[in-house]
Amino acid sequence: MTDADARLKALFAEDEPPARDPVFATAVMQEIARRRFVLDVAFLSAGTLLGALVLWALWPVLGPLLKQMSASLAPLAGCGTLAVAALMLVDRNLGTAFAPKSGMALNHD
Amino acid sequence: MIPGGLDEALVEAAQAGSTSAFTRLVERHQQAVRAFLRRTCGDWAQADDLAQETFLAAWSQLGRLEAGASVRAWLCGIGYNKHLTALRSAGRSRARERAYEAEKPPSSAAMTDERLTLEAAMAELPPDQRACVALCLAADFSHQEAADALGLPVGTVKSHVTRGRQRLLQALGGPDDGR
Numbered sequence: 001m002t003d004a005d006a007r008l009k010a011l012f013a014e015d016e017p018p019a020r021d022p023v024f025a026t027a028v029m030q031e032i033a034r035r036r037f038v039l040d041v042a043f044l045s046a047g048t049l050l051g052a053l054v055l056w057a058l059w060p061v062l063g064p065l066l067k068q069m070s071a072s073l074a075p076l077a078g079c080g081t082l083a084v085a086a087l088m089l090v091d092r093n094l095g096t097a098f099a100p101k102s103g104m105a106l107n108h109d
Numbered sequence: 110m111i112p113g114g115l116d117e118a119l120v121e122a123a124q125a126g127s128t129s130a131f132t133r134l135v136e137r138h139q140q141a142v143r144a145f146l147r148r149t150c151g152d153w154a155q156a157d158d159l160a161q162e163t164f165l166a167a168w169s170q171l172g173r174l175e176a177g178a179s180v181r182a183w184l185c186g187i188g189y190n191k192h193l194t195a196l197r198s199a200g201r202s203r204a205r206e207r208a209y210e211a212e213k214p215p216s217s218a219a220m221t222d223e224r225l226t227l228e229a230a231m232a233e234l235p236p237d238q239r240a241c242v243a244l245c246l247a248a249d250f251s252h253q254e255a256a257d258a259l260g261l262p263v264g265t266v267k268s269h270v271t272r273g274r275q276r277l278l279q280a281l282g283g284p285d286d287g288r
Binding site: 005017 | 128131132139140144164223224227243274277281
């Protein structure tokens with residue numbers, strides 16, 4: 001590197017931003033989180049709309065079928081709901097018992 | 110010198126959806142990208158806005174980054190394209206903004222005379238030449254790396270750097286060593 005190059009490099013170095021700038025990095029990640037949220041909402045809305053349209057289109061067939069089956073399925077649905085609720089309660093209790101103590105939490109994304 | 114292995118691991122993790130890996134990439138490369146854009150734009154606030162847009166674009170285009178490619182060069186390339194787009198849209202309203210620019214205080218209050226001269230000389234360079242000078246003379250990019258980043262042939266980068274360097278040294282009033 002010649003003296004002229006070193007002089008240019010030194011002058012250019014005067015406008016160098018800081019090596020660590022948490023404010024800038026945070027602003028970028030906030031904007032990314034905002035965009036990700038908007039994308040998620042759009043995706044979920046599209047899915048919900050599609051589901052509603054399919055249900056609306058199939059309702060003339062599904063409606064009478066469900067009405068026919070509802071009498072025989074009601075006890076089964078009740079049992080299923082109770083089983084799922086019991087599983088959730090057991091899972092929550094187990095989760096509390098084996099959760100890491102404060103200060104030992106793993107660093108997940 | 111930026112260790113490429115760590116970049117590769119971070120890119121791989123970010124491509125797999127890790128937000129913290131992408132945050133690390135932003136932290137590691139924000140200085141290089143912002144410095145490059147400050148030198149090519151001249152306007153620090155606009156450069157930082159463009160740098161932010163660069164990282165947002167990088168986040169959505171991360172899947173296109175080839176394994177082993179220089180992340181720093183890739184980011185600077187995205188930033189340069191953003192800068193060119195901003196230049197094109199600014200060109201339409203340039204006359205209106207010129208008066209405002211003339212009255213605007215310089216980006217840094219504590220600039221030396223030499224620094225101001227350099228900034229003025231940089232502003233006189235064509236955008237391609239300015240970008241080549243900013244990468245090769247200020248940020249230690251190799252000619253090949255700059256060519257990859259800017260999408261220019263290596264020969265063009267070399268001639269841009271030589272001419273740009275000559276013009277900057279002339280403006281600064283220093284001896285030109287004839288390189």
